[in-house]
Amino acid sequence: MFWQFENIELSSSALIDDSSGKEISYAGLKYLCDIISDKFKSDSKKLIFSFCDNSVESVITYLSALRSGNAIFLANARMDNELKKNLIDLYMPEIIFSTDDISDLLAEYAREIVADKYTFYFKKNIQEITSIHPDLAVLLSTSGTTGSPKLVKLSYQNIQANAESIAEYLNITNEDKPITSLPMSYSFGLSVINSHLIKGATILCSNKSMVMREFWNTFNQHHCTSFSGVPYNYQMLQKLKFDKMNLPSLKTMTQAGGRLSEEFIKYFYDAATNKGIKFFVMYGQTEATARISYVPFERLGEKIGSIGIPIPNGEIKIFSDEEEVITPTIQGELVYYGKNVMMGYAENRADLSTGDMMNGILHTGDLAYKDSEGYCYITGRMKRFIKLFGLRVNLDEVEKMLENHFNCAAACYGTDDSLKVILQTHGINVSEPAKKTIIDTYKLHHSVVSVKCVDSIPVTSSGKKDYKVIQEMLFDECH
Secondary structure, X not given: OHHHOOOOOXXXXXXXXXXXXXXXXXXXHHHHHHHHHHHHOOOOOOEXXXXXXXXXXHHHHHHHHHHHOOXXXXXXXXXXXXXXXXXXXXXXXXXXXXXXXXXXXXOOEEEEXXXXXXXXXXXXXXXXXXXXXXXXXXEEEOOHHHOOOOEEEEEHHHHHHHHHHHHHHOOOOOOOOEEOOOOOOOHHXXXXXHHHHOOOOOEEEOOOOOOOHHHHHHHHHOOOOEEEEXXXXXXXXXXXXXXXXXXXXXXXXXXXXXXXXXXXXXXXXXXXXXXXXXXXXXEOOHHHOOOOEEEOHHHHHHOOXXXXXXXXXXXXXXXXXXXXXXXXXXXXXXXXEOOOOOOXXXXXXXXXXXXXXXXXXXXXXXXXXXXXXXXXXXXXXXXOEEEEOOEEXXXXXXXXXXXXXXXXXXXXXXXXXXXXXXXXXXXXXXXXXXXXHHHHHHOOOHHHEEEEEEOOOOEOOOOOEOHXXXXXXXXXXXX
């Protein structure tokens, strides 16, 4: 298991703190994790909440939780405090770590400093509550910073298997040095950490934005070898004129977290090829511990638009009307099989006691087909969610939030680069406050959100929202 640092050269560098430049060897990392994990250990398995960023402290807390045998929920430290409080009340964690000061939310917790630096909050009076399944290792939100109570349950096998598969197809070695360009509370960002630790690589822990000059100065200063991003990151990288950037140590680039347009893929494929960089387009879901498929970099030029082939030790099948589709180009639901498929979902503390409900099979909800060589292509989604900047947003959740907040009917339509909302307000214009509420709640950029107030929202004959008409209405408005 990668958190045990087995078969790793302990004298080599494990983590580098971007802010201070301080390096921690694998021996030092193991030492700190042992001290903290000992503090976490007890007679029964506990739940640890980590409101984390990309700091060294956040990574060490995560690894310490795994070493202690407790379960850990990773959530973005930028999450709204009210959402944090709701999650704490719902899941009742025994231990809480946060990179931001949330002590005013934790009246029932006692503050304690461990290893002379790491601040944790321990529940003062632990009452008998639902036990946690022994296989449960990590909990991740299905919707990033939105604070949805629905969490993905990942086992020790899930995170180990996915780390092994990713390290294999990316050919990661102990010579690699990634930079944390994605939040570690996001499955893609966490997979970067896991897949490099398993090979004894060095991880540069940075909270800088990739649009900042300092990010790339740090990248070059530490001779980083890989960059990972969602479509938004690559859109920004193109605006920075990546093809003209001087990044001599960069060897590998990976993209996932939503569909990148074929024009952008072509641009980065050409630029990466000219620079001698391997560019991987990938596909995955949090429910698969991050990764399901990838396009081998040497085939990308002829497979632009494809999500590729299954990761090592995984399998992809296409099903239509419960029958497997064998014929190429015929679409159906993409179903994935592998050891990295989650245990199931949790919506409250009681759900943490149940074991594996999936049996290694994940119905992705994505419509896809395979070509004659077995390369997959996504054609649409079966469920109402979108991905913005790699953040999965459930349109039904957005509607419910707005309806509760503004006491009016709401309808949403979205793509992987925009969220469009109509509110039935009968002549009252609340479009600006509604837009601000969405941006503040979901931490989205203002450019991808638009809100319009209308007198009535189209409905079907049965009184349900007519999303076909709503989609056409909102699509016509933006063209």
